[in-house]
Amino acid sequence: QLILDTLDAQSTIKDTRTLVIPGNTTPAASQDEQIAILGALNSLLSRDMISYQTNEIVSYDLTAEGAQIVEQGSNEARVWQALPLKGQGAPVTPVQLKKAVGDDVAKVGQGRAFKSGWIGKEGDGLVKIAPEIVDVTQNDLQEIKSTGTLKSGEKVIADLRKRKLVVQKKGQWFSVSKGSNFSTSNAKPETDLTVDMLTSGSWKTSTFKKYNFEAEGIPTNGGGLHPLLKVREEIRNIFLEMGFAEMPTSSFVESGFWCFDALFVPQQHPARDLQDTFYLSDPVKSLPPKKEYYDIVSQVHEHGGFGSMGYRAPWVDDESRRLLLRTHTTASSAQMLYKLAARCRGEPVDGDEGEFTHGAQSTTGADKVEGQDGKKDDGFRAAKLFSIDRVFRNETMDATHLAEFHQVEGVVADRNLTLADLIGFMRVFFNKMGIENVRFKPAYNPYTEPSMEIFAFHPMLNRWVEVGNSGMFRPEMLEPMGFPKDVRVHGWGLSLERPTMIRYGINNIRTLVGHKVSIEGIENSPAVMF
Ligand code: PHE
Numbered sequence: 001q002l003i004l005d006t007l008d009a010q011s012t013i014k015d016t017r018t019l020v021i022p023g024n025t026t027p028a029a030s031q032d033e034q035i036a037i038l039g040a041l042n043s044l045l046s047r048d049m050i051s052y053q054t055n056e057i058v059s060y061d062l063t064a065e066g067a068q069i070v071e072q073g074s075n076e077a078r079v080w081q082a083l084p085l086k087g088q089g090a091p092v093t094p095v096q097l098k099k100a101v102g103d104d105v106a107k108v109g110q111g112r113a114f115k116s117g118w119i120g121k122e123g124d125g126l127v128k129i130a131p132e133i134v135d136v137t138q139n140d141l142q143e144i145k146s147t148g149t150l151k152s153g154e155k156v157i158a159d160l161r162k163r164k165l166v167v168q169k170k171g172q173w174f175s176v177s178k179g180s181n182f183s184t185s186n187a188k189p190e191t192d193l194t195v196d197m198l199t200s201g202s203w204k205t206s207t208f209k210k211y212n213f214e215a216e217g218i219p220t221n222g223g224g225l226h227p228l229l230k231v232r233e234e235i236r237n238i239f240l241e242m243g244f245a246e247m248p249t250s251s252f253v254e255s256g257f258w259c260f261d262a263l264f265v266p267q268q269h270p271a272r273d274l275q276d277t278f279y280l281s282d283p284v285k286s287l288p289p290k291k292e293y294y295d296i297v298s299q300v301h302e303h304g305g306f307g308s309m310g311y312r313a314p315w316v317d318d319e320s321r322r323l324l325l326r327t328h329t330t331a332s333s334a335q336m337l338y339k340l341a342a343r344c345r346g347e348p349v350d351g352d353e354g355e356f357t358h359g360a361q362s363t364t365g366a367d368k369v370e371g372q373d374g375k376k377d378d379g380f381r382a383a384k385l386f387s388i389d390r391v392f393r394n395e396t397m398d399a400t401h402l403a404e405f406h407q408v409e410g411v412v413a414d415r416n417l418t419l420a421d422l423i424g425f426m427r428v429f430f431n432k433m434g435i436e437n438v439r440f441k442p443a444y445n446p447y448t449e450p451s452m453e454i455f456a457f458h459p460m461l462n463r464w465v466e467v468g469n470s471g472m473f474r475p476e477m478l479e480p481m482g483f484p485k486d487v488r489v490h491g492w493g494l495s496l497e498r499p500t501m502i503r504y505g506i507n508n509i510r511t512l513v514g515h516k517v518s519i520e521g522i523e524n525s526p527a528v529m530f
Contacts, residue, residue, distance in 0.1 A: 003040055003050065003176060004184045013176040015055075016041075031171045041174060047189060047209075048181040052174045059148035059169055060157060066141050066165035074137040075101075075109030080118045083128045091125025141165060181207075224523040227512065228406065231500040232388050235408055238432045239386040244410065249332045249389035255286035257320040259331040261297050262338070263447035264476040266311045267319045271327065271446075276394050278403075280323040288321070293338065296480040306479040325392035329407045330447070333491060336385055337473075338481045340413060343379030345482035378484045382414040388496060399508045406496035417488035419450060422470060426454060426492055430467070433499060439464060449474050454492065458502065468494035 002022060006013055013019065016037050019028050028037060044050045062070065072078065082100045083092050098106045110126070113119045120129040137160075144150055144166055150157050160166045189209040190197070197203040225233075236246070259265075260272055270276070288294070296305070298320070304310030326332070343349050388408045395401045412425065423440060430438050437457035445451040448471020455464040470492030478489055497509060504525060506512050511521075 001184075001186050003037070003044065004182075004186055007050065007176065007178050007182065008184050011178065013174075016174040016176065031169070034171065034173055037174065038172070041176065044186075045179070048179045050176055050179045050182065052176045055173050055175065057171045057173060059171055060144050060150070060161075060166045061148075061169055062141060062145055062166055063164055066160070067145070069138055069165065070141050070145055074112075074135050075105045076112035076116060076118065077109075077133060077135040077138065078105050079109035079113045079126075080128055080130070080133055083119055083126050085131060086120065086122065086127040086129050089127075091122040091127050093125045097126060137165070222523075224519075224525070225527075226517075226522055227500050227504050227506075227525050228496055230525070230527060231503065232406065232496055235433065235496070235499075236386075236388060238429065239410065242384070242429070242432075244384040244386040247329075247332050247336050247385045247387040247411075249329055249387040251332075252325055252390060252392070253280060253323055254326040254331045255289070255320065256322045256324060257286065257289050257294070257297070258334055259324060259326050259328070261301065261320050262334045262477065262481075263330060264300070264474050265446040266313065267301065267316055268311075268313060269446055272319070274394070277327055278325040278392050278394055280325075283323060285318070285321045286323050293480065294320075300476050300480055306475050308474075308476045310476075327393055328391050328493065329387045329389055329409045330491070330493065332387055332389075333385065333409060333411045334477070336383075337411065337413065337478070337483075337489060340381065340383050341478075341482040343381065344484060346379070380415070380484055380487055384410070384412050386410045399510070400501075402497075402509055402513060407493050408496050409491065409493040411489060411491040413483075413487060413489040415484075415486045415488070417472070417490055419452075419472060419490075422452075422472065422490040422492070425490075426468075426470060429492075430454070430456060435467065438467075440470075443469065443471075445469065445471050447474055447477050448472055448491070454494070460502075465498075467498060468492050 002019060003013065006019065016034060017027055017029050019037065020026070021028050021033060021036070024033075028034060041050065041052050045052065069075075073081070078101050079097065082097060084090065092100070094106070094110075097110070100106075101109065110119070116130075116133075118128065118130045118133055119126055121127075140150055140152070140156060140160065144157075144160075150160075157166065161168065187207075189207045191209045193203060193208070197206060239246070256267075256272065259277075260269065261267070265271065298315040298317075299305055299310075300308065301311050302313065302315045304312070386409060388406060390404055391407045392404045395403055397403060410429065412421075426440075427438055430436075435456040439455045439457075440452040441455060443451045443453040451469070451471035453466055454468035454470060456467040457463075458465045471490065473489040473491060475485075478487065479485070483489075497512065501507065501509065501512060504512075510516050511518070
């Protein structure tokens with residue numbers, strides 16, 4: 001109200017430090033008062049009642065030591081004071097001086113008093129040699145105390161600041177003029193049009209608060225998909241648009257038979273060691289697998305068959321029946337392939353088979369359909385399958401390894417597929433994930449031959465990083481299932497975590513999974529990565 005009334009009377013306020021706040025007797029010179037005025041200015045500004053300009057000022061305050069000098073004089077003056085004029089009394093020894101003015105004052109004051117020619121030595125003692133002095137320091141500090149600054153200038157102020165007698169402080173004051181909505185009535189504008197205003201007609205004379213069309217709404221609190229789920233969804237879409245069907249992968253617990261034996265992984269293979277695989281203690285053993293298939297698998301392991309000489313090592317039933325947390329989703333792929341081969345084995349086909357096979361259609365056109373060229377239908381149906389799910393490995397946990405992670409796996413079954421098909425397929429697949437540069441390196445898997453590691457060029461790391469593992473499944477695995485000899489199955493696997501970390505720039509896996517995950521990071525992470 002003071003601001004509005006002053007503006008009404010004199011149309012502008014050049015300097016808000018001249019305002020006298022009601023209840024005070026002196027103008028609002030202090031910073032605290034200016035800050036209070038600023039609050040009022042901003043409130044009036046938001047209603048366009050005024051406009052104002054900010055002016056910066058620098059002023060100075062005394063330190064505790066500076067304030068003491070104003071009271072008691074400078075150190076050098078106090079030393080001078082404590083001494084007799086030369087020839088008019090016994091010189092004061094340094095010890096006596098310290099006793100008289102204190103250690104600190106004596107120490108600092110002596111030097112300055114000597115320099116100014118105020119005091120001198122006589123024998124072992126000190127005496128005044130200037131009969132009169134002017135305590136400039138005290139006078140300057142006195143001036144700063146009452147005006148906030150010093151007329152004699154910057155250099156002296158700088159010196160006083162160096163001596164830690166004054167400190168600089170920055171302040172603000174304001175120049176105010178009338179705004180487009182200026183009035184002396186400081187009533188808050190209405191924010192609502194009420195029934196009362198309408199019936200009484202008071203709306204005609206009320207001022208309303210303007211709508212702020214620039215205002216941003218309060219952020220809504222919604223759930224957010226975890227980056228792993230987002231990337232999983234995108235990879236799943238890549239598979240779906242390439243004509244793949246999703247495999248059921250809900251059983252985390254598998255038998256050694258499906259995780260390893262059916263894949264022709266030797267029973268003595270190091271991957272089956274306790275160090276790599278989590279085995280169940282209760283129950284320990286799986287139900288017996290289908291006898292016919294089980295017998296063929298154990299035969300091929302122990303004695304060979306289908307052109308293979310096998311591992312020629314004794315077969316252990318217990319090893320095959322041990323229950324474990326699956327170490328790869330290839331355990332599920334194996335079961336799906338076994339199911340896919342049911343028609344080839346002449347078994348009745350499950351009702352859901354059509355969901356994942358491509359009927360009589362071959363993905364490469366190589367499928368031979370009954371009647372087409374006179375050959376009998378051997379029951380094989382081409383299939384493209386994928387899964388993205390969790391696997392478990394007994395790993396030492398560090399920045400890039402956890403004991404559980406997600407595997408992305410693709411499997412393609414068709415007649416006469418070649419390694420070139422696999423390579424071509426993966427180029428397309430990784431390209432869709434935004435990885436344009438891929439290379440293949442010969443590798444070893446017990447269940448695929450040939451096998452290839454897949455490397456992608458990482459532009460940020462500026463080097464090739466391994467992104468996946470792949471291969472052509474071995475005949476020792478496919479033929480016992482009942483697939484015809486010309487059917488080839490290729491597959492590949494990669495982790496979901498690796499591309500997610502690369503895409504989201506995460507370098508410690510523990511910030512991606514576990515208690516260190518930031519909820520805010522999840523809410524704010526971009527939706528589409530590829
Ligand atoms: N199971 C393999 C792994 O865990 C991936 C893979 C799947 C390799 C299919 C070849 C074929 O790394």
